[in-house]
Amino acid sequence: SYVIDQQSVVTPMLSQMQASNIGQTIVDLSANVNRYYQTAAGVTASDWLKQRWTTLAAGRSDITVEQFTHASWKQKSVIATIKGTDNASQVVVLGGHLDSINQAGTSETTRAPGADDDASGIASLTEVFRTLVANGYKPRRTLKFMAYAAEEVGLRGSQEIATSFANAGTNVVGVMQLDMTNYKGSANDIYIYTDYTDSAQNTFVTNLIKTYLPTLKVGTDKCGYACSDHASWTAKGYYATMPFEAAMGEDDPYIHTANDTYANTGSQADHALKFARMALAYMVELGSDGS
Ligand SMILES: N[C@H](Cc1ccc(I)cc1)C(=O)NO
Numbered sequence: 001s002y003v004i005d006q007q008s009v010v011t012p013m014l015s016q017m018q019a020s021n022i023g024q025t026i027v028d029l030s031a032n033v034n035r036y037y038q039t040a041a042g043v044t045a046s047d048w049l050k051q052r053w054t055t056l057a058a059g060r061s062d063i064t065v066e067q068f069t070h071a072s073w074k075q076k077s078v079i080a081t082i083k084g085t086d087n088a089s090q091v092v093v094l095g096g097h098l099d100s101i102n103q104a105g106t107s108e109t110t111r112a113p114g115a116d117d118d119a120s121g122i123a124s125l126t127e128v129f130r131t132l133v134a135n136g137y138k139p140r141r142t143l144k145f146m147a148y149a150a151e152e153v154g155l156r157g158s159q160e161i162a163t164s165f166a167n168a169g170t171n172v173v174g175v176m177q178l179d180m181t182n183y184k185g186s187a188n189d190i191y192i193y194t195d196y197t198d199s200a201q202n203t204f205v206t207n208l209i210k211t212y213l214p215t216l217k218v219g220t221d222k223c224g225y226a227c228s229d230h231a232s233w234t235a236k237g238y239y240a241t242m243p244f245e246a247a248m249g250e251d252d253p254y255i256h257t258a259n260d261t262y263a264n265t266g267s268q269a270d271h272a273l274k275f276a277r278m279a280l281a282y283m284v285e286l287g288s289d290g291s
């Protein structure tokens with residue numbers, strides 16, 4: 001059962017989280033001509049993120065940053081792990097996808113900045129990672145931050161990772177997916193998607209928002225298909241939640257084009273900051289539980 005009891009840890013951290021940090025990561029990631037799973041730029045973006053997370057890890061001995069090599073394409077997923085203290089066998093995952101795509105076809109030189117889809121999600125979870133490390137936070141459970149390759153071509157990177165975890169019998173107690181966090185297209189702030197996700201964990205996340213971000217308005221909606229990497233984890237029997245930027249059909253109209261830019265989300269990351277704060281609360285509340 002889900003208990004919310006880490007206010008003394010979470011609340012001080014929330015005020016340290018900054019939209020400007022999220023915006024900078026979006027700018028950095030979308031500076032690659034593209035982040036397509038098959039291009040040199042897509043490989044470069046993966047290597048850049050590994051280095052960025054390694055720098056943020058600040059030499060902590062309980063943190064590792066690695067790349068997950070996939071079977072049949074070049075772009076690697078990136079995984080940062082904060083090893084738990086006394087309940088390390090139980091794992092919490094916060095993910096987004098690293099790759100981008102242009103719906104007109106993505107060659108080595110095709111522009112696909114993917115600022116909202118999904119640099120915004122990667123930037124949101126990177127700000128969670130930065131804040132936890134800056135505060136010297138040591139979780140009881142193991143926390144994993146994941147940047148999946150090849151989401152746009154069939155959730156392929158997360159499918160390989162989730163399958164690998166299931167085959168290893170890894171006890172992932174919960175997964176949150178952040179795919180598109182920075183385009184405020186709807187009346188509510190955060191939309192919890194109810195298909196291909198777990199309803200009990202969705203309720204927990206809704207309660208986290210009520211507790212820690214009480215001014216935010218929460219909506220729900222359905223994709224109607226496996227619309228992001230949360231579906232890969234659900235397919236393997238894990239509990240997943242996907243908080244999303246808008247209601248169906250009101251999301252960022254520029255995605256999968258050369259116009260999915262930071263400028264086209266107003267050159268600010270205020271919407272993404274809401275998701276980062278929610279995600280930090282998720283990682284600390286679940287990460288602080290014993291077995
Ligand atoms: N299709 C998804 C984005 C997406 C997800 C949900 C909704 I509603 C609309 C759009 C995608 O491109 N993920 O990378």
Ligand SMILES: [Zn+2]
Pocket residue numbers: 117152255256
């Ligand atoms: Zn997409």
Ligand SMILES: [Zn+2]
Pocket residue numbers: 097117118151179180228
């Ligand atoms: Zn996406």
